[in-house]
Amino acid sequence: MIRYLQYLKSCAGCVLRGGRNYYLWMGGLFVLTFLGGISWYHHIADGLGITNMSNQVSWGIGIANFVYFVGVAASVALLIVPAYIYRIEEFKAVVVLAEIIAVISVVMCLSFIISDLGRPDRLLHLSPGLGVINLPSSHLAWDVMVFSVQLVLSLYIPAYLLYKRYLGQAPNLAFVLPPVMLSMLWAVIIHTVTAFLLSALKSRDFWNTGLLAPRFLVSAAVSGPAIILLCFAAINRYGGMRIADRVFDYLAHVLRVMLPVNLFLLGCEVFTELHSGTAVTESARYLFFGLGEHTLLPKFIWTAIVFDVVALVILLVPRWRQQPRLLYASCALLVFSIWVEKGMGLVLPGFTPSPLGEVVEYVPNASEIVLTIGILAAGALLFTAAAKVTIAVQTGRLRLQEGDA
């Protein structure tokens, strides 16, 4: 116990110490998080009336971000496969970092959801014992359940591995492998349950498609590796730890395979929706071409598609993808394009037009954008701190000293 407190103390010390640039970076993120916190306070104190959501478009950027980061959290499983199924050592070194990205994504997901509740004060109504959980009917209740498990899993795995490393002991595989394997399965589960949360709604033709869950998985296999690749590149550059080229090659390879699949599935959806031309495909028409004077979303979705194609070309041409700058640029394009495609471009058309055919166009307002940036900044802040500790432990700079115990 004392040894563990000692460990936490040295972790805190590690987080609090750094160079000038580190303080600037963390300070900047802290300011953004603080601003987000103020916006969140107004969400609670003044009610969701300060947002641009309406009865017609009752979910907005918060749920879009939630859906997006579910994908990021789940895609970490893609790194566990080479590490623990193929047992490639270079990957084991990054599993902890990947799981940290997962746990922070889950925390961000929860923040996006809780800040989107009309009554966050009644969150306890969702808890077993004190509350009433509508199982098995409610897909949202299922989502809460699987997310709780995901949170525990993705907290436990890196925490255990890191502490063992700190102690200088080899991890007991009996304590690692089962949760690691489970977290691989869970990546699919949280994704599928979240997709079903939307696709099960017969009221919303745009979501009510069997293709939604596969598209969720595939788009996550694009946005996730892209974000992980960028994070790892940042660690290589600033973090004082060398992540093997093999890891980058692998992530780029995943992108090269999954991005065309993602585009293919998108194309299948577009063809079916737009070719049939029935009234239930109004939402798809809104997304791709706009309805009447409401044409904001098409601008975003076509930008995203262009980004997808540009990134794909970069990834397919060997001479280009081997240039780190171009590879990183293509990842950045994909981070944005999947955010549009799977976030806003998925959530908003579900509400537009409304079930009674009313077209209300939603654009997030300043308070919602500030809150989003705040949560993103908090995620980046947490990641930087956690990655710093992880790197220190992994590289042996943070290690239990003989005299400490």
Add this chain to the structure above:
Amino acid sequence: MTPEARLGELVRLRLGRHDTRRGFLKTALAGAAVASASTACDGAGVEKLLSKHYLKLTDEDKRKLFARIEAEVLARSGVRVTVGDPQPMAGVEFVHALDLSLCNGNRRCVEACARENNLPDDIRYLRVVEVDAGTLELANAEHAYDPELVPRSGKNYLPVQCQQCKKPPCVDACPVKATWVEPDGIVVVDYDWCIGCRYCQAACPYYARRFNFREPSIEPSRINPDQAYLSNRIRPAGVVEKCTYCLHRTRRGRYPACLEACPTGARKFGNINDENSEVRRMLERKRTYVLKEELGTVPRFFYFFG
């Protein structure tokens, strides 16, 4: 098949009384009774802090809670209101019917509903949509029509409100069971239990649910003092609400407010289990239309062509 048999089947199919949900509700009520008996000795302070689900409230809980709500409204607006809790009547299942050939889009129902149910300006349970003659397609419906006079030529009108579905997607969606089907078929919301996630709004195919984006403000002179816990009491901010067939009126034998306000007499309401009710006779004699029947929600709301 004789007309009687066909009607029997229709009524059984859509409004039959063999309902698993009701069975569930009974179980839940029994469970609630046990649970509430076991929590009856809780301290009052704890009760205030952790509000209870409606189905877990004892009579004593209700008495205190309703008195508290009445006192809060009095303090805030100076209006003395009574919060009641009329219970479903045995053997009653409510059905609403609307004669589309009579509706002329005048929206009297919309405003009468708003006054009856203490709705702020930005919330209306009822939406009358204007469609082109020759179609009931909602995709091109006009919601904000505002001519000098209605009906406009070449247009038809379709009022939509909560359809009190027998298989309501909203009830399935709610993660905390804050909304459920009552034995008389009315889908209610416990405004003190709803967490405001709005998943039910996404799940409703009829755009029937409204969210209180802000604290509802109603002029004291417009507050209807005859209130019920599960229907028209003034809602808190951040929760979802909807049409309850005016249960504070209808469970006491009266007609819903929208029906009485309709100048063309297009609305009919009553107990589908009663052979002599207007709605039952309507089902026997008229061609009916159910909104989005293909979704299998089994509405307790019929449109007909008189």
Add this chain to the structure above:
Amino acid sequence: MSAGRLVLVAFVAALACEATHAPDQAAERPFAPTHEEILVEPRSHLLPTYPCTSCHDEREAQPTRRRLADYHRTRYDDLKHGDDAFWCYQCHALEDIDKLRMASGQLISFDEAWRLCTSCHGDKQRDFQRGIHGLTIGEWNGKKHRRSCTGCHDPHNPRFRSMTPEKPPAPVQSR
């Protein structure tokens, strides 16, 4: 509708009686309200020119169809009921201008105007009796107040008048 403005009279018996008179009703379930009491609103006291005898006592009735120039000119111009076949005395009783005259020759009061209307509009009569047509307010399982035909329709021009609609839904505002 305030109860004070309208004096409501029970017509349960009359309604039930009328149902048995309709020839195509034989196969149908007889109209027999059991737990309900239906009141059709009387209307004569609402009519601005009633009683008609306040003028018509002095004049001799002229049963021939002609253009009305003076007092009833607007009535004549607006008469849009039954095409050209209709004239005042299709409905108004020549022998007692304060009464209405059924096809059978029976004179009835203005309060029972619905009986006269439904003698032609049989389909509406059936729906009216069942509560499917017309405005019924009050209690769904008890006392019902039913608006008479002429309470909603102008008998001289029965097509529904256009109305000014209530305000449209509040627009969604960006903040």
